Structures are given as C-alpha cells and as structure tokens.
Amino acid sequence: MxxxxxxxSVExxxxxxxxxxxxxxxxxxxxxxxxxxxxxxxxxxxxxxxxxxxxxxxxxxxxxxxxxxxxxxxxxxxxxxxxxxxxxxxxxxxxxxxxxxxxxxxxxxxxxxxxxxxxxxxxxxxxxxxxxxxxxYLAPTAGAWRTLVSPQSQDAALDIGVDVILALGHVTPGQPLEIPARITGGLYLHVMQGQVEVQGADIDRVLLESGDAMVFFDGVPQLHLQALASAELLRFDTPAVDPETGLSDSPTFHTNI
Known part of the structure; x- marks a missing residue:
C-alpha cells in the first residue's frame, strides 16, 4: 500500500x-x-x-x-x-x-x-x-486538470526549470476528477476551496475540505475525486520524497495529467 x-487545514x-x-x-x-x-x-x-x-x-x-x-x-x-x-x-x-x-x-x-x-x-x-x-491561463473545466507549471510541453505550461508539475483541478457534483496511478514519485494534493471525497485502491473514502491536503511520498494509486461541493485543487507531482526529511533524491520522474 x-x-x-x-x-x-487546522494543522x-x-x-x-x-x-x-x-x-x-x-x-x-x-x-x-x-x-x-x-x-x-x-x-x-x-x-x-x-x-x-x-x-x-x-x-x-x-x-x-x-x-x-x-x-x-x-x-x-x-x-x-x-x-x-x-x-x-x-x-x-x-x-x-x-x-x-x-x-x-x-x-x-x-x-x-x-x-x-x-x-x-x-x-x-x-x-x-x-x-x-x-x-x-485557461481555467480547467469541471472534471479536468489544467497544467500550469511543467518541464514537459502540455497545456502551454510554464517551465520554471524545476522537476515538478503543478496543476489546477476543478471538480463539481456529477463531474468527478481522476488522478492516474504512478509507480514512483510524490503527490501533494491541496484543496483550495470546496469539499471532495477521495477514493483509491486500499483507501477508504477520505473527506477533504478547504485547506486540507493529501500527501503520497513514493507511488500513487489511481485516485477518484468526487465533489460534495464544487471544489478547486492544487496538485503537485514531484520525485519521490523521504517522509522524514521531505527531501527528494530522484533526478527525474514521469507522469501524465
């Protein structure tokens, strides 16, 4: 797992x-x-x-x-x-x-x-x-991601010379949002506003509200995001992260948004 x-958010x-x-x-x-x-x-x-x-x-x-x-x-x-x-x-x-x-x-x-x-x-x-x-940038449509920062060429994203992908997501009731699985690499998912339920393999329903975050350090399962109230999220895809130090030592990573 x-x-x-x-x-x-309160933390x-x-x-x-x-x-x-x-x-x-x-x-x-x-x-x-x-x-x-x-x-x-x-x-x-x-x-x-x-x-x-x-x-x-x-x-x-x-x-x-x-x-x-x-x-x-x-x-x-x-x-x-x-x-x-x-x-x-x-x-x-x-x-x-x-x-x-x-x-x-x-x-x-x-x-x-x-x-x-x-x-x-x-x-x-x-x-x-x-x-x-x-x-x-164009705001993402409901149920989609808009890549804002990336070393890869997608969504006319800005390359800031850092091994990270930053995307903005929008999810509404009836328009779920997906995060594909990755074998390795970190994920920092932050709820800017709204309420979402997150489900995935071996993960029961997790309710995230404004200011909450869900963090994966190395490897991400397929995630399904369902809105309880219209929500916007920030998503950071990174190399694998050490849970104790917060540091990455992986030189590169690959992902698809």
Missing amino acids: NHFEIRR RGTMRNAWLDVRFSFSFDDYVDPRRMRFGPLLALNEDRVQPGTGFAMHPHRDLEIVMLPRIGAVEHRDSEGREMLVHPGELQWMRAGHGIRHRQWNISSHEVDHHFQIWFAPSVTGQEPTVERRS
Whole structure:
C-alpha cells in the first residue's frame, strides 16, 4: 500500500496582523514544524489575505522559483530591476530570484481584500539571472486538470526549470476528477476551496475540505475525486520524497495529467 498522510487545514501554521492573514503548509518565517519543512522541491505553499492598500514592502529574495496565483483581487508587483505589473485572477506570476532581486507586492485596491497563493520551489540551478513573467491561463473545466507549471510541453505550461508539475483541478457534483496511478514519485494534493471525497485502491473514502491536503511520498494509486461541493485543487507531482526529511533524491520522474 502506498504511504500517505492527511494534513488538515487546522494543522497549518498561521500568522495574523493588522494587514495580513496567512496560512502556512510548510515551515516559514517564525512558524517552524520539523515534520513539514518541505515536500521535495516544494518549499512553501502560503495562502495570503492582504488588506486593501497594504502589502509586502520592498524585500529581497535569492535562489528561489516563486509562483503566485491570485484568487481575488489584483496584485501589484514592482522590483529592483524596474519591472511593474498587475497580476489578476486567471493569471500567474513566476519570479526567478536567481542571484538576487528585491520586490514589492501590494494590494492596490481601496476596498477589496487580496487573496492569493504564494508557492516557493527550490531551484535546480542557483545563481541564475533574475526574471519575472506574468502569464494567463485557461481555467480547467469541471472534471479536468489544467497544467500550469511543467518541464514537459502540455497545456502551454510554464517551465520554471524545476522537476515538478503543478496543476489546477476543478471538480463539481456529477463531474468527478481522476488522478492516474504512478509507480514512483510524490503527490501533494491541496484543496483550495470546496469539499471532495477521495477514493483509491486500499483507501477508504477520505473527506477533504478547504485547506486540507493529501500527501503520497513514493507511488500513487489511481485516485477518484468526487465533489460534495464544487471544489478547486492544487496538485503537485514531484520525485519521490523521504517522509522524514521531505527531501527528494530522484533526478527525474514521469507522469501524465
């Protein structure tokens, strides 16, 4: 049987202040959980809510591949290399921090809370030239996946130079969603919103709600996802992951979405 864990939303780290409300799936900043330092190349999966007219002031990053997905509200980006852009829902932003970049991320709305996901990956190569790119994507239809990031050519996905596939899934009552089996490799399945039941070989029905995750470390059975309420999910396919350290040592992996 494939080794897996259920990680509940209430177990995530939290941080709140006057302008920011964050949920951390992995150790981040002052929140440290030795059991959840990373998942292979995935270093951070933060769900941020930023109050109007506030945000992250200019700050540095180095040797990270950062993907930001707005959910509600536009996010303004400005960086030390003179780039300025607004990133809206239905778009993603990729920032390669490389040998060093400073940026500001701001909610320019006067009334709307900015809700976005901030995802950090470990780079395959360090010290590269920093770059920032904004890209639109088509939302997945009910019962389907849309690949957003991949080293393979599918769904016009973005190749960020990391051995990971990131896909967005949409499941509704009557339109189930499937995850094919893989002999090896890890899976991190995060429910952005909604309720789903997951079934698979040797797996009884598992109910996942907003903020919950289901994690397979090495090998994934065929999974069937049935919505109790319309749901959207983030899916990360990675090389095999050590359950104790969160590290991967597999150089490559193969999957189909």
